Structure formats: structure tokens, C-alpha cells
Amino acid sequence: MTTNLSGKSVIAGIGATKFGALPGRSTISMNVEAIRKALQDAGVEKDAVDALWVKCPTSKFELMYGQKIAEATGLQPRIGGVWDQGGASNIMMISYAAMAIEAGQCEIAVICFADNPKTGSAASYSRPRGDDALYGWFATLSSYAMIARRHMGELGTRREDLGAVAVASRRHGAQNPNAQLRKALTLDEYMALPPMVAPFCRDDCALVSDGAGAVVVMSAERAKKMGVKKPVPILGFGHGQTSWEVAQRPDMTSTQAKIAAETAFKMAGLSRKDIDVAQIYDCFTITVLMTLEDYGFAKRGQIGDFVKGGNIEIGGELPVNTSGGLLSETGMPGMQLIHEGVRQMRGEATLQVKNAKHCIISNQGGVMHTHASLILGQ
Amino acid sequence: MNATVQTATKPKATLPDPDINEVSKQYWDALAKGKLTFQHCRKCNNNWLPARGECPRCLEADWAWHEASGKAKLISWVVFHRAFHPAFEERLPYNVAVVELAEGPRMITNIVIDDAEKLVIDQPLTFVPAEEQGHGIARFKPA
Numbered sequence: 001m002t003t004n005l006s007g008k009s010v011i012a013g014i015g016a017t018k019f020g021a022l023p024g025r026s027t028i029s030m031n032v033e034a035i036r037k038a039l040q041d042a043g044v045e046k047d048a049v050d051a052l053w054v055k056c057p058t059s060k061f062e063l064m065y066g067q068k069i070a071e072a073t074g075l076q077p078r079i080g081g082v083w084d085q086g087g088a089s090n091i092m093m094i095s096y097a098a099m100a101i102e103a104g105q106c107e108i109a110v111i112c113f114a115d116n117p118k119t120g121s122a123a124s125y126s127r128p129r130g131d132d133a134l135y136g137w138f139a140t141l142s143s144y145a146m147i148a149r150r151h152m153g154e155l156g157t158r159r160e161d162l163g164a165v166a167v168a169s170r171r172h173g174a175q176n177p178n179a180q181l182r183k184a185l186t187l188d189e190y191m192a193l194p195p196m197v198a199p200f201c202r203d204d205c206a207l208v209s210d211g212a213g214a215v216v217v218m219s220a221e222r223a224k225k226m227g228v229k230k231p232v233p234i235l236g237f238g239h240g241q242t243s244w245e246v247a248q249r250p251d252m253t254s255t256q257a258k259i260a261a262e263t264a265f266k267m268a269g270l271s272r273k274d275i276d277v278a279q280i281y282d283c284f285t286i287t288v289l290m291t292l293e294d295y296g297f298a299k300r301g302q303i304g305d306f307v308k309g310g311n312i313e314i315g316g317e318l319p320v321n322t323s324g325g326l327l328s329e330t331g332m333p334g335m336q337l338i339h340e341g342v343r344q345m346r347g348e349a350t351l352q353v354k355n356a357k358h359c360i361i362s363n364q365g366g367v368m369h370t371h372a373s374l375i376l377g378q
Numbered sequence: 379m380n381a382t383v384q385t386a387t388k389p390k391a392t393l394p395d396p397d398i399n400e401v402s403k404q405y406w407d408a409l410a411k412g413k414l415t416f417q418h419c420r421k422c423n424n425n426w427l428p429a430r431g432e433c434p435r436c437l438e439a440d441w442a443w444h445e446a447s448g449k450a451k452l453i454s455w456v457v458f459h460r461a462f463h464p465a466f467e468e469r470l471p472y473n474v475a476v477v478e479l480a481e482g483p484r485m486i487t488n489i490v491i492d493d494a495e496k497l498v499i500d501q502p503l504t505f506v507p508a509e510e511q512g513h514g515i516a517r518f519k520p521a
Contacts, residue, residue, distance in 0.1 A: 126462040126463075128393075128394055128463070129486075130428070130486075131396045131397055131428060132396075132474075132486040133393045133394040133395075133396075133463070134393055134395075134396065134510040134511060134513060134515050135474055135486050135487060135488050135510075135515065136458060136463070136466050136469070136472055136474055136488070137474050137486050138458075138462035138463055138466075139462045142456050142458070142462075142474065145456040146454045146455070146456050146474075146476060147454070149454045149455060149456060149499075150453060150454035150499065153454070153498070153499030153500075154499060194459065195457065195459045196459055196460050197456050197457065197458050197459065197460065198456060198457040198459065198471075198495070199456070200456075246476065247453075247476045247484050247485060247486050248484055252453065252454060252476075
């Protein structure tokens with residue numbers, strides 16, 4: 001006997017700092033600002049919050065980091081903590097909050113993330129991978145490039161297909177006044193860029209950014225009682241963990257994103273054709289192509305045809321990353337995608353998709369080690 | 379790459395050494411002698427790398443090191459045009475690959491080839507013993 005939680009919880013508020021370089025700001029300070037703004041957006045008094053989930057900064061792991069955020073916000077949560085699943089953490093924490101609320105363990109949860117790799121240290125992105133430094137095996141982007149090359153060789157994906165993802169995020173980000181990189185990119189410009197770690201060039205890679213984001217989650221019933229102005233229902237979520245290092249994965253070109261999406265669609269009682277807009281984790285261009293394939297928006301090996309000709313840009317069949325994603329808005333690992341999903345469902349996005357009723361959001365972490373999907377409605 | 383060349387071009391910056399522990403010591407000792415080995419589970423016949431204390435399939439700790447045939451295939455590769463460590467600045471561009479040994483285990487390696495962009499997914503490869511920073515390592519070349 002299972003309970004379907006679809007629509008039981010809502011995202012009641014969102015808040016973020018500026019994106020880009022925020023010199024002198026600690027991650028704790030940025031988290032507090034994002035939380036303050038999210039609570040204001042929801043119209044919730046801080047003292048009503050009884051749960052706090054935090055994603056630890058990528059650039060610096062700190063023991064008991066969640067307790068530091070609780071102290072800085074003057075909270076003594078009933079439940080919560082730090083979730084260590086990389087960029088998949090934010091959606092995962094939102095789903096744990098929804099489950100905990102329904103189980104009576106808490107009533108109003110805050111989920112937040114902050115990091116400052118741009119003005120602080122970005123060393124975690126270029127570290128050696130595992131025990132293979134002697135082979136020159138360095139940096140996160142190289143592992144994603146390894147996956148991209150396999151995808152190209154096995155399934156016929158071309159650099160133009162990777163480029164279509166960068167072009168879409170950059171076009172959308174250029175129109176977002178809060179985006180860190182507001183410079184549109186043409187496919188010709190993309191194709192002319194020199195390789196960095198081939199098959200990737202610079203513009204296949206996420207930005208490095210300072211900033212924080214937070215969301216407030218509560219039951220739909222509570223939001224109604226409190227008069228929350230624009231609650232966005234959480235219709236579905238699902239997780240999947242691919243877990244193994246890239247070199248050890250028997251299948252390099254598909255991940256447990258498939259399981260995550262299946263779980264989320266089943267919970268929401270929806271299918272791919274019900275999705276009007278998507279925010280797909282674009283730490284690297286290949287991630288968007290593989291996620292869309294694993295989510296079933298294109299058959300395996302046919303993603304190039306799906307993304308070409310502006311099909312994932314505003315006005316296309318499935319607008320993706322309408323505020324610019326990690327490639328253009330901010331390199332923040334995933335919270336900004338949730339915020340844009342909320343704005344699309346509220347009807348207040350800068351690049352609003354007309355009549356959009358359902359948005360799917362993906363978060364993923366490590367080198368596609370972890371994945372989480374979230375479906376929002378109205 | 380012989381020991382003389384290694385000394386002459388020894389980078390000022392030192393690469394992180396592999397974690398050589400009780401389990402992995404035999405792997406590195408064998409590589410130092412030019413032999414590529416992998417772990418074989420006596421319980422379930424699984425073969426794997428890198429070194430670990432228990433078989434990741436049946437979780438038993440009853441295994442032995444076997445010498446690899448040296449035959450492998452190319453799963454994927456990348457070409458670094460940017461160095462993320464000073465030790466690699468003078469080697470650009472260089473490649474890093476994932477290969478699958480004929481016996482099953484997969485590993486990170488380098489392919490010995492002038493232009494790595496000419497490689498093809500799944501092409502057959504052969505083990506080439508090499509040395510880096512005093513450690514034996516396993517490179518591969520097109521078969």
C-alpha cells in the first residue's frame with residue numbers, strides 16, 4: 001500500500017542572491033540572504049520553519065554545515081540536514097521535504113544551496129579523478145567529454161548537436177537580466193571554438209559562479225490556509241543513482257535518469273507529451289542530450305534531430321532552460337533550474353512559455369552519478 | 379618512455395601518487411615489472427579493476443591477481459588541449475582513454491598514437507608497459 005503524494009506539497013516561495021562574482025561573501029551569508037528572500041516570497045514568518053535541508057558547497061566540504069546554516073538563521077529544525085548527492089541534491093531534498101511533511105515530521109521546510117567558487121576556490125572542478133593522475137586524468141569536464149565522445153561514436157551524435165544545447169541556453173540567458181553571461185552564441189561561432197578537452201570546447205561547459213538559492217516547501221493545504229499567493233504544486237519526483245565511475249560503467253551513454261523520470265511521471269500521472277517546458281541540468285552540453293533521451297523525449301541516438309533548428313529554444317516544441325541554465329544564467333548546481341520552473345508555472349518568467357501547464361526539471365550530480373527529476377504544475 | 383627520459387623531463391610539479399595500499403600493492407608491483415594484472419573472484423569468476431578488497435558482484439573476499447592477455451578495446455577517449463596540472467603543460471595535446479580488457483575490467487589509460495583524433499570507438503588495442511614518476515603504468519597502442 002503506497003500513498004501518492006502528487007500535488008500534496010507545493011513550492012511556496014523562492015529566493016536567490018545575485019549570480020556571478022560576489023566577492024567577500026561567505027556561503028553562510030549567501031544562504032541566509034536566499035532564505036530571507038524565499039520566506040518573503042512565500043509570505044512566511046521565519047519562526048514557522050521547522051525543517052532545513054542544505055546542499056553543502058561544492059568547493060569546500062564542511063562538517064556539520066547544515067547546523068551552521070541553522071545557527072545563522074536562528075532555527076532549531078525538527079528534521080533536515082546536509083545532502084551529499086552533488087547537483088542532484090536540491091530536487092532530492094525537496095522530495096524528502098515533501099515526504100517528511102506528509103509523514104507528519106515537519107510542516108514548513110526550507111531547502112537551500114550556496115557556493116563561491118568564482119571568487120573563492122574552483123580547485124574542486126580540476127582535481128584528479130580517482131587514482132589516475134599519473135595518466136593525466138584531471139577535471140570534471142574531462143569525464144563528461146569522455147561520455148560525449150562515446151555518445152558520438154556509438155550513436156552518431158555530432159558536435160552540432162552539442163552546439164544546439166549551448167545555443168539554446170545562451171539565447172535564453174542573453175534575455176535574462178539576472179544572468180551571469182548575457183551573450184548569445186550562434187552555431188557557427190560554437191563550431192569555430194578551439195577544443196579544450198576534445199570533443200568539448202569552452203562553451204560546452206557550465207559557468208563558474210558565486211551565489212545562493214532557496215525554496216520553501218509546505219503542504220498545499222497549509223499554503224491555502226496561510227494565503228500563499230502563488231503556490232506551485234509538486235506533481236511528481238523520482239531519483240536514480242548511476243553511481244559507478246565513468247570508466248567502470250558498463251553503459252556510458254545512458255544513466256539512471258531514465259528511472260528517475262519514470263518514477264516522477266508515474267507519480268504525476270503524466271506523460272512526456274504533457275510537458276510544456278523543461279529545465280534540464282546543463283553542466284555540460286552532453287548532459288542535456290542524454291537526459292532528454294533518457295526521459296523519452298527522443299529515441300536513443302535520435303536526440304540530434306530533436307534539438308536541431310531551435311526545437312529546444314523558446315517558441316520550439318520543448319523550450320529548455322528558459323532562463324539560461326548552468327551555461328548562461330549561473331553555474332549554480334541546479335537550484336536556479338527549480339526557480340525557473342516555479343516562475344514558468346506562476347506565469348512570471350522573463351521568457352514565459354505560453355499556456356505552460358507542466359514543467360519537468362532535472363538535477364544531476366557527480367559525473368552523472370546521481371539524478372533527480374521534478375514535475376511542477378499549476 | 380625509459381627511466382633516462384623520465385629523469386630529464388621530470389616535472390617540477392609532482393603528480394599525486396596512487397593510493398598504494400595492502401590490496402593494490404600487488405597491482406603496482408606487477409606494473410613496475412611490466413605486467414598488467416587484474417583481480418579474479420574465485421567464488422563467482424568476476425574480473426575487475428581497480429583493486430578492491432571484495433568482489434563488487436558477490437561481495438566475497440576470495441580473489442587472486444591474474445595477468446592480463448594485454449588485448450583490449452577502446453571504449454572512449456578525450457584529448458586535453460589544456461593542462462589542469464603543471465606536470466602536463468609541456469605534453470599538450472595529450473589523450474586519456476577508457477579501455478576494456480579482453481577479460482572484462484575497464485581502466486583509465488593513455489593511447490600511444492600521434493594523432494588521437496584518428497582513433498575509432500571500439501578499435502582493438504594492445505597493452506604497452508610504461509613508467510611515470512617512478513611508477514609502472516599501463517598504456518595501450520592500436521593493435
